Amino acid sequence: MNFYSQERIGIFIDGANLYSAARALGFDIDYKNLLQLFAKQGRLVRAFYYTALIEDQEYSPIRPLVDWLDYNGYTIVTKPLKEYVDSTGRRKVKGNMDIELAIDVLEMADHLDHVVLFSGDGDFRRLIEAIQRKGVRATVVSTIRSQPPMIADELRRQADIFVELQELAPMISRHVNRGDAQTQHSNASAA
Numbered sequence: 001m002n003f004y005s006q007e008r009i010g011i012f013i014d015g016a017n018l019y020s021a022a023r024a025l026g027f028d029i030d031y032k033n034l035l036q037l038f039a040k041q042g043r044l045v046r047a048f049y050y051t052a053l054i055e056d057q058e059y060s061p062i063r064p065l066v067d068w069l070d071y072n073g074y075t076i077v078t079k080p081l082k083e084y085v086d087s088t089g090r091r092k093v094k095g096n097m098d099i100e101l102a103i104d105v106l107e108m109a110d111h112l113d114h115v116v117l118f119s120g121d122g123d124f125r126r127l128i129e130a131i132q133r134k135g136v137r138a139t140v141v142s143t144i145r146s147q148p149p150m151i152a153d154e155l156r157r158q159a160d161i162f163v164e165l166q167e168l169a170p171m172i173s174r175h176v177n178r179g180d181a182q183t184q185h186s187n188a189s190a191a
Contacts, residue, residue, distance in 0.1 A: 001139070002161050007042035007113040011035075012101055014119035015051035015062075017142070017150070018165075021120065024146035025166050027173040031065075034172040035073050038116060045112060048075045048104055052095025055080040077104065102127045109134050116141060117159075122152025129158055141165055 003009065011034075022029050031049075038044055049069050054060050070076045081095040098121065105115055109131045117124060120142030128138045140159035142151035145166050156162045 001041060001163060003041035003114060005042055007137075008045050008111065009038055009042045009114045009116060010045050010105070010108050010112040011038055011047040011116045012105055012118065013047070013049045014097065014101060014117075014121060015049055016095070016097075017119040017121055021143045021146065021150040021165050022169075022173075024150060025143055025169065027169050029172055030174045031069055031074070032072060034168075037168070037171050042114065046075055046108065047073060048077055048101070050077045050097035050101050052081040052097060053078050054093075077101070098123055105131060109136050112136055114139065118142070120149070120151030120155060122155050125152070125154045125158045128155065132158075132160070137161070139163055141168065 018029065035044070035047055038047070049066075051062060051066065053062065053066070066076055066078065077097065077100050079095070079097065079100065081093050083091060083093050086092050101119075102124070105117075105127055109115070114137045115128075115131055116139045117128070118141045120140075124140075128140070132138060137160045138158075139161040140151070140155055141163045142156075143149065143165040144151055144156070145164065150165075151162075
């Protein structure tokens, strides 16, 4: 990664997009390690995490993650997931956070030297171009190694730096997954 030690850094995570990319690559993100990794690169000003949540549901699988992030150094931006019926009569859900993320990046741009965007969504190309005109460097983190690639080519080309998510995996993945824990438990029982 190409950072300068005195750079003011802002992290902006498209939660659904990062989750999909990491899952396609076969690992889970350790958000504490992710925060620590970028805090070592410069002066971390703020880390934002964007996700839509299902309202009126007693338990949401993402709620524990959102709560943990909120208490551990992330600024959480959420909105309710919208349900609708499409033209074929199928029930669909929609929870796009692009506008919220774009507005926050533009508002923070005057206070940052380097924006790190965790998303592969091509809609963010113009956003990256806009902050670059303000003198802010932009790193985009996503993957071209999944099938299909999770990053739009136009976003990758616009970024000052593209970081392949798979290359960050050794530094930001959870080291013990269920399979490993089960293997460790089996080995301990055999001893």
